[in-house]
Amino acid sequence: MATPTTPDLTHLRDIRRDLHAHPELAFAETRTAAVVADRLRELNIEVTTGVGGTGVVGVIRGGSGGPIVGLRADMDALPITEVRDLPYRSRNDGVMHACGHDGHVAMLLGAAQLLSARDDLAGTVVLVFQPAEEGAAGAPAMLDDGLLERFGIQEIYGIHNIPGIPAGDFAIRPGTILASFDDITITITAEGGHAMAPDRTGDVVAAGAYLVTQVQTIVARRLDPLVPAVVSITAFHAGTTNNVLPTRAELLGTARCLDADSRERIENQIRRICTATADVHGVDVELDFVHRYPCTVNDPDRAERAARAAIGVAGRDHVDANCAGLLAAEDFSFYLERIPGAYGFIGNGPVTDEAGPVHNPTYDFNDEILTRGAHYLAEMARTAIAEISGASA
DSSP: OOOOOOOOOTTHHHHHHHHHHSOOOTTOOHHHHHHHHHHHHHTTOEEEEEETTTEEEEEEEOSSSOOEEEEEEEOOOBSOOOOSOOTTOOSSTTOBOOSSHHHHHHHHHHHHHHHHTOSOOOSEEEEEEESOOSSSOHHHHHHHTTHHHHHTOOEEEEEEEETTSOTTOEEOOSEEEEOOEEEEEEEEEOOOEETTOGGGSOOHHHHHHHHHHHHTHHHHHHSOTTSOEEEEEEEEEEOSSSSEEOSEEEEEEEEEESOHHHHHHHHHHHHHHHHHHHHHHTOEEEEEEEEEEOOEEEOHHHHHHHHHHHHHHHOGGGEETTOOOBSOOOTHHHHHHHSOEEEEEEEOOOOOSSSOOTTSTTOOOOGGGHHHHHHHHHHHHHHHHHHHHHHHO
């Protein structure tokens, strides 16, 4: 069999910049989904749209039978106003691809081109273009729509760019790579009254301030210091004037950690603090602790396989196969609760004053890593199919 010619992927930059200029929020990725579907059809890839809302699924069928491996990219943008005056700056006011999902989509489209150009694929690759990763749980929406059952996916792999790692380098680890993510809402109520007479009513402001300081001690004093975790109160709303003790205060926050036991301990400790605060301050305290995303936990064997695929693309010196976990969260975690797989990172280059980190109005995806990311995803699929086939032979 002749060695297939490697397709030219230079056009991925144009695709990425077009997506960047037209960002769309969670479950509103209609234009993005159409761009993806049209490109897959141009490659003669089987396309299903509307999966989990605005999700798009492409299927590349190789040899008869064989393993079925999924590759996933997220499509949604963030409610952030872009500040850099780029030629492809966002045209949608207040919406920006500030996390690089435009690049993730372009890389997976590049992988689709690489895989569809070969005739030696011994299995099937399912390309999952997912909506609503940014806190809106697009992965569960696709799972609830039968993604795994409809397309028979046995394993799944994904990748995210990360500023601060050299451009085109890879990082992955076995076990927990990303944190759980939970929402905290604490509501404090009391009768309220004149500021001159705090003894006649519970003080929701003082109670809230006490809560803030006590919650900050959980990670330092109630968790294993070897388990990364963070509890942050990010908003405190109370009162309207300077001479009235308000009747209500609301605190908002988030909790993240890299361990399921620590996640449970954090919730239990916050509940205890709320109960104690109500008793000490003479107020009513209600806690709403909402579990959002679980930890993203890589299967050890699949993480090792992903590292080998990355080494095959970038070389051993450019792959960290046991990187540190991050306290960011990802709804890729929901896939990994159902089937084995692995999630890793590709370096986006240094963070500078001009080019910030993800979720920052100065962020931009590095077009120089598009080709390498596409080759990694394609190699990841081929490696998984070959090794699953070998294990079952």
